[in-house]
Amino acid sequence: xxxxxxxxxxxxxxxxxxxxxxxxxxxxxxxxxxxxxxxxxxxxxxxxxxxxxxxxxxxxxxxxxxxxxxxxxxxxxxxxxxxxxxxxxxxxxxxxxxxxxxxxxxxxxxxxxxxxxxxxxxxxxxxxxxxxxxxxxxxxxxxxxxxxxxxxxxxxxxxxxxxxxxxxxxxxxxxxxxxxxxxxxxxxxxxxxxxxxxxxxxxxxxxxxxxxxxxxxxxxxxxxxxxxxxxxxxxxxxxxxxxxxxxxxxxxxxxxxxxxxxxxxxxxxxxxxxxxxxxxxxxxxxxxxxxxxxxxxxxxxxxxx
Amino acid sequence: xxxxxxxxxxxxxxxxxxxxxxxxxxxxxxxxxxxxxxxxxxxxxxxxxxxxxxxxxxxxxxxxxxxxxxxxxxxxxxxxxxxxxxxxxxxxxxxxxxxxxxxxxxxxxxxxxxxxxxxxxxxxxxxxxxxxxxxxxxxxxxxxxxxxxxxxxxxxxxxxxxxxxxxxxxxxxxxxxxxxxxxxxxxxxxxxxxxxxxxxxxxxxxxxxxxxxxxxxxxxxxxxxxxxxxxxxxxxxxxxxxxxxxxxxxxxxxxxxxxxxxxxxxxxxxxxxxxxxxxxxxxxxxxxxxxxxxxxxxxxxxxxxxxxxxxxxxxxxxxxxxxxxxxxxxxxxxxxxxxxxxxxxxxxxxxxxxxxxxxxxxxxxxxxxxx
Numbered sequence: 001x002x003x004x005x006x007x008x009x010x011x012x013x014x015x016x017x018x019x020x021x022x023x024x025x026x027x028x029x030x031x032x033x034x035x036x037x038x039x040x041x042x043x044x045x046x047x048x049x050x051x052x053x054x055x056x057x058x059x060x061x062x063x064x065x066x067x068x069x070x071x072x073x074x075x076x077x078x079x080x081x082x083x084x085x086x087x088x089x090x091x092x093x094x095x096x097x098x099x100x101x102x103x104x105x106x107x108x109x110x111x112x113x114x115x116x117x118x119x120x121x122x123x124x125x126x127x128x129x130x131x132x133x134x135x136x137x138x139x140x141x142x143x144x145x146x147x148x149x150x151x152x153x154x155x156x157x158x159x160x161x162x163x164x165x166x167x168x169x170x171x172x173x174x175x176x177x178x179x180x181x182x183x184x185x186x187x188x189x190x191x192x193x194x195x196x197x198x199x200x201x202x203x204x205x206x207x208x209x210x211x212x213x214x215x216x217x218x219x220x221x222x223x224x225x226x227x228x229x230x231x232x233x234x235x236x237x238x239x240x241x242x243x244x245x246x247x248x249x250x251x252x253x254x255x256x257x258x259x260x261x262x263x264x265x266x267x268x269x270x271x272x273x274x275x276x277x278x279x280x281x282x283x284x285x286x287x288x289x290x291x292x293x294x295x296x297x298x299x300x301x302x303x304x305x
Numbered sequence: 306x307x308x309x310x311x312x313x314x315x316x317x318x319x320x321x322x323x324x325x326x327x328x329x330x331x332x333x334x335x336x337x338x339x340x341x342x343x344x345x346x347x348x349x350x351x352x353x354x355x356x357x358x359x360x361x362x363x364x365x366x367x368x369x370x371x372x373x374x375x376x377x378x379x380x381x382x383x384x385x386x387x388x389x390x391x392x393x394x395x396x397x398x399x400x401x402x403x404x405x406x407x408x409x410x411x412x413x414x415x416x417x418x419x420x421x422x423x424x425x426x427x428x429x430x431x432x433x434x435x436x437x438x439x440x441x442x443x444x445x446x447x448x449x450x451x452x453x454x455x456x457x458x459x460x461x462x463x464x465x466x467x468x469x470x471x472x473x474x475x476x477x478x479x480x481x482x483x484x485x486x487x488x489x490x491x492x493x494x495x496x497x498x499x500x501x502x503x504x505x506x507x508x509x510x511x512x513x514x515x516x517x518x519x520x521x522x523x524x525x526x527x528x529x530x531x532x533x534x535x536x537x538x539x540x541x542x543x544x545x546x547x548x549x550x551x552x553x554x555x556x557x558x559x560x561x562x563x564x565x566x567x568x569x570x571x572x573x574x575x576x577x578x579x580x581x582x583x584x585x586x587x588x589x590x591x592x593x594x595x596x597x598x599x600x601x602x603x604x605x606x607x608x609x610x611x612x613x614x615x616x617x618x619x620x621x622x623x624x625x626x627x628x629x630x631x632x633x634x635x636x637x638x639x640x641x642x643x644x645x646x647x648x649x650x651x652x653x654x655x656x657x658x659x660x661x662x663x664x665x666x667x668x669x670x671x672x673x674x675x676x
Contacts, residue, residue, distance in 0.1 A: 196389070196391060198387045198388070198389060198391035199391050199393060201356075201358055201378070201385075201387070201391070202385070202387055202391035202393070203393075203404075204358075204377070204378045204379045205356060205357075205358075205378050205379070205384055205385045206379075206384060206404050206405035206408065206452065206453070206456065207379045207380075207404075207405045207408035207409065207456070208379055208404070208408050209379055212408060216393075216395075216396075216404070217393060217395070220395035221394075221395060
């Protein structure tokens with residue numbers, strides 16, 4: 001029985017090696033653009049910035065290696081407070097995005113059917129065809145002293161004069177949530193989509209109420225999507241420059257604005273690099289802590305999400 | 306005897322489409338009741354109404370004598386084993402089984418004790434900490450049943466839970482399910498499209514078609530005494546002829562088929578002369594003989610049908626082997642192949658003679674939507 005198979009097997013040895021070489025070559029060709037992108041646009045500039053951040057100015061055109069840029073940052077309480085404020089606000093905005101986005105995602109994934117589902121998904125996506133700048137200006141038109149909301153409140157007789165709703169923390173939060181909503185909804189929809197309806201029904205059938213089913217079945221199932229969405233949204237918030245600056249005005253005190261002023265206003269590249277690195281390390285640390293706390297892995301949030 | 310489950314004139318319509326059309330049933334305590342029907346017959350809608358996932362358009366459901374009108378699924382004394390089991394993958398085996406008990410606010414120690422006891426009962430005593438995906442198909446099945454049984458429901462609903470298993474395991478699980486039902490003594494309501502599952506396990510079977518019950522009875526009743534042409538065609542194999550009644554005396558009929566075959570048949574429902582009829586005969590009721598040319602293929606007695614034909618093909622399937630016989634009039638009939646004829650003397654094309662009793666040849670009014 002095996003005899004006719006053997007010649008084929010031994011004859012296949014040489015072509016197999018050839019095939020492996022071809023596969024290796026095609027892998028290199030496909031992988032090269034990605035590797036170049038990572039190396040040239042991310043790795044090299046970051047390393048450059050890192051070395052820059054460790055450079056101390058001792059005199060005109062004279063530099064020495066040292067941690068002074070970092071000690072200055074942590075020595076000045078306004079910088080540290082700005083960092084803490086940025087992190088806390090970003091976390092709050094992320095949490096609010098999750099609370100608002102989850103029901104939307106659940107509705108799209110589990111309740112809406114057919115055309116309605118496509119339409120809803122599209123309506124989440126459509127605002128992102130417009131540039132972030134334009135979207136933020138949209139909010140400014142609504143929130144400013146002579147804006148829509150202020151006029152509406154006056155028209156209803158709820159306030160006497162025009163009210164300024166811009167340039168406060170709430171305005172910044174609204175902007176951040178609006179800007180990053182899509183990045184929460186998409187991973188949530190895709191994980192909730194994979195939730196078998198029978199699991200939800202079984203949860204009810206065995207005596208659970210709506211809250212129990214949500215807490216014990218829907219949320220554990222959606223966890224990879226929640227974590228993936230939260231990481232993306234948190235990173236977007238933390239690194240956002242436009243929204244806090246435009247909606248929060250001078251009071252926004254966003255850490256990215258500090259980095260901007262170090263680089264552009266003070267022309268202190270060494271200090272700006274240090275600020276940038278502190279932000280990178282802080283965000284990585286928080287993501288790591290969040291992954292640990294939720295029992296997820298980074299690859300898991302990508303793979304299952 | 307008390308009925309654990311009762312449905313009275315249950316109706317479910319979706320717009321103009323009526324999925325369940327006036328179904329009434331009563332399931333006595335501790336029995337195994339099956340609802341058998343082709344896909345789309347409304348059995349899933351019926352099951353989901355009993356479980357409480359959908360509201361009936363009209364009619365009433367009583368579980369343990371209590372009306373279930375307006376009672377949500379999480380408060381009904383009925384639990385369901387889902388088609389794909391719906392075990393919670395985010396929990397281990399013990400937590401899956403304990404889920405319902407936790408909902409009742411039971412103490413942790415008591416939950417652990419009960420879960421341990423039920424795991425022992427289904428022979429999975431050490432599997433409590435296992436993940437669901439570490440279990441085999443049969444083990445998952447048992448966990449899904451245990452998860453419901455630990456709540457001691459009045460009625461256990463099973464929605465084709467064996468459908469996803471391979472054939473060998475399915476055969477094994479049929480026996481095991483029946484044993485589990487005996488062991489727990491709970492009322493089981495089982496829906497399936499697989500007649501052998503229904504026949505093997507059930508005390509009572511309801512055959513459902515197009516939203517209605519065609520017949521409710523024991524498996525023997527359905528098989529030997531089908532009440533409608535649908536049941537005759539759906540339960541078990543049978544050969545079906547369409548024809549017209551040419552003579553009638555009591556329940557004894559003579560039917561001429563459209564191909565011109567003259568049959569002696571027994572009327573299940575009174576049939577008048579000239580009426581269109583559907584005639585059914587089971588393969589095991591057909592006796593195959595080798596035509597030796599000596600005996601004349603004439604009726605041996607008045608109540609037996611005898612026809613001559615040629616063996617067209619042999620379909621070997623162990624004890625269920627079939628002989629496909631082409632009659633002189635052109636009909637192709639499958640008969641159970643007697644063991645002594647298996648393979649040896651009968652070549653394809655051999656001349657044979659088939660006989661089947663008039664009592665085993667059942668005639669129904671035509672027009673029934675037999676499958």
